[in-house]
Amino acid sequence: MIDEYPLVTVIVPCYNHEKFISESILSVLNQEYRRIELIVIDDGSNDQSIDIILKLKEQFDFIFISQENKGISNVLNKGLAMAKGEYIAFLASDDYWLPNKVFSQIAFFRNHPEFKMVFSNAYIVDNKSKIIGQFQNNFSIPFPVVSFKDIALGKKTVPALTVMVHKEVFLSIGGFDENLMIEDWDMWLRIADRYHIGGVNDVLACYRKHNSNISLIRLEDMTKTRFRILGKWQNKINQRLYNKISRNLEILAMSELGNNPLLKEYIRPTFQKMLNSRYRRLFFKYYF
Template identity: 40%
Template sequence: MSNQEELLKDCPLVTVIIASYNHAPYIEASILSVLEQSYSHIELLVIDDGSNDDSVSRILRLQEEYGFDFKQQQNIGLSRTLNGAIERASGSLIVPFGSDDIMLPQRIERQVAYIKGKPEVGICAANIDLIDAQGQLYPEKQQKHRDLPFRRLNFEDLFLDLKPGPMAATLMFRREALIKVGCFDPAIRLEDLYITLRIAQAGYYIDVLGEVLALYRKHESNTYKNLSFMVENVLKTYERFSDHPAYEQVRTRFLNSMFLKASNRNKPLARALLRDIPIQAWTRKTVRGLLRLMTPIH
């Protein structure tokens, strides 16, 4: 075996993809956290997907200093952006990474060391700590995803929510697994739930390390805070697996959960969701949501 082949075996190339869209206050910290990894065999692809803030000028300053691959484009959405980057990527391991999140320095090294020699693992993930918009850690009691133990997930575990799922900010994909399932679906704008389910459905395991390897930033424009967006895209995702015997159960469980959240934050959406929940599928969450809906706002 040649020296180059030995290097590729022991230190596979990891392609990190940062798709940036209007995250100017956070983009520099995200990029620097990749550049400062203890693992050196990294290809960094940064794509700005039509930002209208000053993200591009911030990225260009960093590119001039560090020389990573940077591409600007008109807005086409995250799934299409990731698919285009995967086509250009040279790495056998692919890490899409949020332009508002931060990797801990040992993240890539730890995940590469784990996933090597485990072809059955299509995705390696880990735990996260939560930070606020200014980068400050949330109090210990609010860190729900810090101390979760190692878990191996299959499709049933994910689809039926039997175990805690992988954190999006820590996903490392085996490239062959992404290619096998056709990469991301452009019709689904909430990309992480869909792709993890598809890869698990294809027969791969998702192994989640029981250690914190990334900082997930909570701020006003987090996707999960847009309830209508979440409902639309999660339901689209579940529809892709509608032949599963538990599809209706999974769908109504999600509707009940979102109804409870919306009853407090978006009452028109809550009423629309309630109409879609059969009475026989009502749970305590439904009742709690109804009580919130009936409580006048002062």
């Protein structure tokens, strides 16, 4: 039983999600856990999102800010600067939580005070909130440690909508990198490098999958960003781990980009990488 109920700040960045923003906000307001500070920041939406948020604000007590479009990392950092909670959680405006999400994670922190971040599994839903899949990690019980290596090599998937972090972490390592388009992976690596991260096998949130046709330009930008993030660790981690992460990113790049000329900037085949059957197959299929 939890003796104390610390304040939890929830940051909801919104951008053109008029179809989903109401469900997202209400999933926070309807949590079983009541000590929640909700901060909703619209990042230059040009649909009806702001009108919907304002109507909800008339009914419920939460903080709302509207700004020109500055990007997701800027919004998250603005929310972090305002947050009064002892713990911080994030929820995209097209996703939503199950009612026990916050309560379950506060209970986790109380039972495992050595952890400073926790995340969970999540359902994948479609436009109508129908379950179509799941982010499924298998965490060790009773001590569910998730390491830097687990996150860097993709052994554990961290759905951002399931994450809760102690505020002291951000005060120590700083906010999200506003120069990156994959701000979450960069942040989880930075946290894992210095703090204990835990994972729970419960499904506590629902990730919305829609508009699945990602443009080639976006895939190219994501590839560039992943390797930029990797570059941050070149002189901070051992060379063997660095090479394994690089191999995995190269596999992902070849899978997503096919025979795109951009690959020649990032594909660096070595004998060790070629020992991986998937790497070898993709290399000979696309690189030439």
